[in-house]
Amino acid sequence: MSNEFTVDAALLRPFAPPPRLLMGPGPITVDPRVLRAMSAQLVGQYDPAMTQCMNDTMALYRAVFKTNNRWTLLVDGTSRAGIEAVLVSLVEPGDKILVPIFGRFGHLLCEIAERAGAEVHRIERPWGEVFTTEEIEQAIRQVQPKVLAIVQGDTSTTLLQPLEHLGAICARYGVLFYSDATASIGGNPFETDAWQLDAVSVGLQKCLGGPSGSAPLTLSEKAVERIRQRRHVEAGIRTAQHQVGSGRRIASNYFDLGMIMDYWGEERLNHHTEATTMLYGARECARILLEEGVDQSIERHRLHGRAMAESLAAMNLQLFGDQRYKMHNVVGVYIPDGIAGEAVRSSMLNDFGIEIGTSFGPLHGKIWRIGTMGYNARKDAVLQTLAALEAVLRRAGHAMSANAGVDRALAVYAETADIR
Amino acid sequence: MSNEFTVDAALLRPFAPPPRLLMGPGPITVDPRVLRAMSAQLVGQYDPAMTQCMNDTMALYRAVFKTNNRWTLLVDGTSRAGIEAVLVSLVEPGDKILVPIFGRFGHLLCEIAERAGAEVHRIERPWGEVFTTEEIEQAIRQVQPKVLAIVQGDTSTTLLQPLEHLGAICARYGVLFYSDATASIGGNPFETDAWQLDAVSVGLQKCLGGPSGSAPLTLSEKAVERIRQRRHVEAGIRTAQHQVGSGRRIASNYFDLGMIMDYWGEERLNHHTEATTMLYGARECARILLEEGVDQSIERHRLHGRAMAESLAAMNLQLFGDQRYKMHNVVGVYIPDGIAGEAVRSSMLNDFGIEIGTSFGPLHGKIWRIGTMGYNARKDAVLQTLAALEAVLRRAGHAMSANAGVDRALAVYAETADIR
Numbered sequence: 001m002s003n004e005f006t007v008d009a010a011l012l013r014p015f016a017p018p019p020r021l022l023m024g025p026g027p028i029t030v031d032p033r034v035l036r037a038m039s040a041q042l043v044g045q046y047d048p049a050m051t052q053c054m055n056d057t058m059a060l061y062r063a064v065f066k067t068n069n070r071w072t073l074l075v076d077g078t079s080r081a082g083i084e085a086v087l088v089s090l091v092e093p094g095d096k097i098l099v100p101i102f103g104r105f106g107h108l109l110c111e112i113a114e115r116a117g118a119e120v121h122r123i124e125r126p127w128g129e130v131f132t133t134e135e136i137e138q139a140i141r142q143v144q145p146k147v148l149a150i151v152q153g154d155t156s157t158t159l160l161q162p163l164e165h166l167g168a169i170c171a172r173y174g175v176l177f178y179s180d181a182t183a184s185i186g187g188n189p190f191e192t193d194a195w196q197l198d199a200v201s202v203g204l205q206k207c208l209g210g211p212s213g214s215a216p217l218t219l220s221e222k223a224v225e226r227i228r229q230r231r232h233v234e235a236g237i238r239t240a241q242h243q244v245g246s247g248r249r250i251a252s253n254y255f256d257l258g259m260i261m262d263y264w265g266e267e268r269l270n271h272h273t274e275a276t277t278m279l280y281g282a283r284e285c286a287r288i289l290l291e292e293g294v295d296q297s298i299e300r301h302r303l304h305g306r307a308m309a310e311s312l313a314a315m316n317l318q319l320f321g322d323q324r325y326k327m328h329n330v331v332g333v334y335i336p337d338g339i340a341g342e343a344v345r346s347s348m349l350n351d352f353g354i355e356i357g358t359s360f361g362p363l364h365g366k367i368w369r370i371g372t373m374g375y376n377a378r379k380d381a382v383l384q385t386l387a388a389l390e391a392v393l394r395r396a397g398h399a400m401s402a403n404a405g406v407d408r409a410l411a412v413y414a415e416t417a418d419i420r
Numbered sequence: 421m422s423n424e425f426t427v428d429a430a431l432l433r434p435f436a437p438p439p440r441l442l443m444g445p446g447p448i449t450v451d452p453r454v455l456r457a458m459s460a461q462l463v464g465q466y467d468p469a470m471t472q473c474m475n476d477t478m479a480l481y482r483a484v485f486k487t488n489n490r491w492t493l494l495v496d497g498t499s500r501a502g503i504e505a506v507l508v509s510l511v512e513p514g515d516k517i518l519v520p521i522f523g524r525f526g527h528l529l530c531e532i533a534e535r536a537g538a539e540v541h542r543i544e545r546p547w548g549e550v551f552t553t554e555e556i557e558q559a560i561r562q563v564q565p566k567v568l569a570i571v572q573g574d575t576s577t578t579l580l581q582p583l584e585h586l587g588a589i590c591a592r593y594g595v596l597f598y599s600d601a602t603a604s605i606g607g608n609p610f611e612t613d614a615w616q617l618d619a620v621s622v623g624l625q626k627c628l629g630g631p632s633g634s635a636p637l638t639l640s641e642k643a644v645e646r647i648r649q650r651r652h653v654e655a656g657i658r659t660a661q662h663q664v665g666s667g668r669r670i671a672s673n674y675f676d677l678g679m680i681m682d683y684w685g686e687e688r689l690n691h692h693t694e695a696t697t698m699l700y701g702a703r704e705c706a707r708i709l710l711e712e713g714v715d716q717s718i719e720r721h722r723l724h725g726r727a728m729a730e731s732l733a734a735m736n737l738q739l740f741g742d743q744r745y746k747m748h749n750v751v752g753v754y755i756p757d758g759i760a761g762e763a764v765r766s767s768m769l770n771d772f773g774i775e776i777g778t779s780f781g782p783l784h785g786k787i788w789r790i791g792t793m794g795y796n797a798r799k800d801a802v803l804q805t806l807a808a809l810e811a812v813l814r815r816a817g818h819a820m821s822a823n824a825g826v827d828r829a830l831a832v833y834a835e836t837a838d839i840r
Contacts, residue, residue: 004486005482005483005486005487005488005714006483006710007479007480007482007483007710008479011476011479011480011707011710012707012710012711013707014453014457014704014707015457015460015473015476015700015703015704016460017460017461017462017463017469017473018463018467018469019461020461020462020463020464020467020469022462022463022464024464026693027462027464027465027693027696028462029461029462030461030462030697032461033434035458035459035460035461035697036459037434037435038455038458038459038697039455039456039458039459040435040436040437040455041437041439041440041449041450041452041455042437042440042442042447042448042449042450042631043437043438043440043442043775044440044442044444044447044769044775045447047438047440047769047775049437049438049440053435053437056431056435059427059428059431060427060431062425062427063425063426063427066424066425067425068425076497076498076501076632076633077496077497077501077674077692077695078496078674078692078693078694078695079692079693080673080674080691080692080693081496081497081501081674081692084672084673084674088672104657107654107655108654108673110655111654111655111673112673112674115669115670115671115672115673116671117671203693205693211462211695211696211697211698212496212692212693212694212695212696213496213633213695213696213697213698234527234528234531235527235530235531237524237780237781249535250535251535251536251537251671252504252508252535252672252675253500253504253528253531253532253535254497254500254501254504254532254675255672255674270780271500272497272498272499272500272501272632273446273447273498273499273500273623273625273632274498274632275497275498275631275632275633275698276447276631276632276633277450277455277458277631277633277697277698277701278631278633278695278697278698280435281697283435284434284435287431287432287433287434290426290427290431290432291432294425349464349467355463355464355467360657360690361657
């Protein structure tokens with residue numbers, strides 16, 4: 001046997017990550033309780049303890065999504081795996097889909113839908129703005145799509161699209177209503193049933209305080225019916241009693257939500273091998289959120305987001321985008337003229353151990369993005385970030401009143417002492 | 421705000437899995453070092469510590485796969501996500517692919533390839549047998565496929581397909597050679613470069629001793645060239661300097677290996693948000709394997725697999741399948757006439773806390789599958805399983821000499837004391 005493939009001895013040491021306070025647009029510092037939950041030992045794939053854990057996780061996410069949808073489950077992959085699973089399962093090649101784009105993730109929805117063979121219709125807003133309900137309704141009338149797909153909170157612009165009136169419009173026109181709420185769930189209001197959504201997908205790595213790698217999603221009865229028309233059972237495990245749909249087979253095995261439902265449902269038909277450690281993490285994220293209360297968590301994000309944004313403004317910095325529609329959990333701030341944005345981020349990271357975010361696309365080099373979400377929607381995290389940022393900005397030559405950020409944040413916290 | 425979506429108070433308690441010794445065909449008990457590694461806190465997605473961790477993980481898996489392939493990386497999903505990523509990226513609609521099927525996972529390769537639009541050509545062997553090199557060469561000559569896709573170890577039958585001579589044949593006929601080695605890597609010989617493989621994908625949950633949820637894979641230069649012809653950069657992050665390929669765009673965004681290479685490569689083009697906790701786990705699985713030595717790990721699996729199989733035979737049980745081609749890490753054993761297979765499994769699990777595997781497809785209800793892999797390829801795990809199984813079988817009425825299994829295993833261990 002060959003011994004030629006050896007690695008440097010340094011690689012045989014365990015990985016030791018440096019301490020970081022992650023105050024960017026996500027992923028953010030994971031709640032230590034989630035890491036502890038993920039360190040539990042495995043049970044077998046069909047162990048009663050495992051199927052109970054899966055059922056419990058479904059129940060917990062129903063409460064997170066505020067839905068009674070039976071089909072509320074996890075896709076084993078990052079949040080974009082959830083998006084692709086929804087789109088490739090809901091959209092048949094040639095189907096029309098309408099995507100209102102107000103940032104990077106709108107483009108992503110288009111890209112994934114195109115690859116699924118959809119006829120994609122776009123409407124666009126400049127980065128920093130959102131759509132009115134009327135604009136979207138008008139586009140629905142014109143396009144008559146099978147699906148409306150829209151991001152709720154697009155971290156690329158830090159803005160939150162109002163969704164509450166779109167469900168009724170979609171229902172009126174016979175359109176399935178899908179939203180990716182990865183960046184917003186848990187930190188901003190979201191009501192699956194009240195807003196009449198047919199599909200929602202999210203990830204753990206934003207306000208839910210977990211790591212990327214699991215994509216919770218929920219499907220309405222209408223969405224399930226559409227997917228069931230394309231039901232398919234794998235050769236190798238298929239038996240005569242399995243009924244299959246008449247629709248075109250979904251173009252992905254991994255993302256075939258019909259098969260994933262058969263795996264999460266009572267049939268427990270073998271599909272993938274559940275990523276048990278990520279399941280434990282997803283379950284714990286939901287458990288922690290519900291222990292606090294979804295509405296209480298949203299209020300906490302509102303408070304710390306407000307403290308961060310007002311404090312940045314008090315530091316002689318200009319906020320980015322239409323502030324009426326800012327997500328609670330992330331704020332964009334213009335890099336001041338004459339300040340080297342990447343040098344500031346580098347000093348924040350390497351000297352203070354605090355990560356803030358850069359930007360891309362039309363905002364590349366123009367704004368920083370600073371998050372206050374999940375485990376890091378906390379007073380100490382906000383104050384540490386503000387104090388460090390003042391120190392770094394001051395050394396970079398930015399003019400501001402001494403202590404303006406921290407003073408403003410403490411004033412916000414004093415005003416709202418009853419919320420925390 | 422609504423308070424109607426509440427959950428039962430029991431769900432607000434952390435999940436506490438029962439203790440289990442997982443001796444089925446996988447997933448198996450995770451090495452506690454992997455769980456510890458996964459409990460490390462996150463760093464940012466483009467933190468130098470993170471990109472270094474990604475680069476180190478690539479280097480570690482090159483040694484695991486025994487390859488010099490630059491493009492050796494992780495797909496964020498279970499092992500079947502790795503399979504789908506390889507097939508949807510290598511195969512354009514209409515391309516011919518040849519799949520030799522000798523168990524359930526051969527059917528899976530066909531299913532995934534079909535959904536990717538391939539013209540799938542199958543050859544089949546009854547469950548319990550493997551192919552000769554000549555049979556596969558003849559099929560290659562007849563079909564002239566673009567890709568040969570074959571499982572190395574198919575846990576559904578417990579058999580290992582010899583691959584060592586197929587690479588030269590594929591090279592001669594201009595065929596890309598892909599193998600899914602999820603169930604076999606680390607426990608059976610596998611030589612990516614020496615055997616001239618163009619693509620290999622695996623998972624962590626078998627001999628690597630990790631949880632499901634990350635799919636390491638490696639690609640030869642020829643495979644990369646094929647994928648690069650279909651290169652695509654997402655709108656929203658695309659700039660003028662990005663060159664795109666002339667080939668047909670890959671039908672999946674999540675599984676577009678060209679984009680995943682751009683994310684793992686020096687360009688670090690944003691794609692998914694890396695599942696950092698799974699990355700930590702994958703890195704640790706490889707680190708542990710290389711610390712032991714790949715060849716030493718294979719020998720360990722050979723030893724404990726042999727001890728288990730010979731001991732089961734000594735317990736008046738009949739082994740399933742052509743034993744010349746048995747995987748080291750799992751054995752199939754016929755359920756004796758008159759014994760209720762599921763009652764035995766249930767007593768093993770609920771009375772002794774030990775999981776052994778059932779079967780499906782043509783073997784449904786006919787055999788148990790017992791694994792000795794990864795962290796559980798250990799003397800104490802083998803002996804505990806044999807002692808418990810004897811107790812349960814005896815109570816079920818199975819005739820056997822007292823202590824025959826444990827005696828035989830201890831004899832094997834006494835013979836081979838120098839290996840451990």
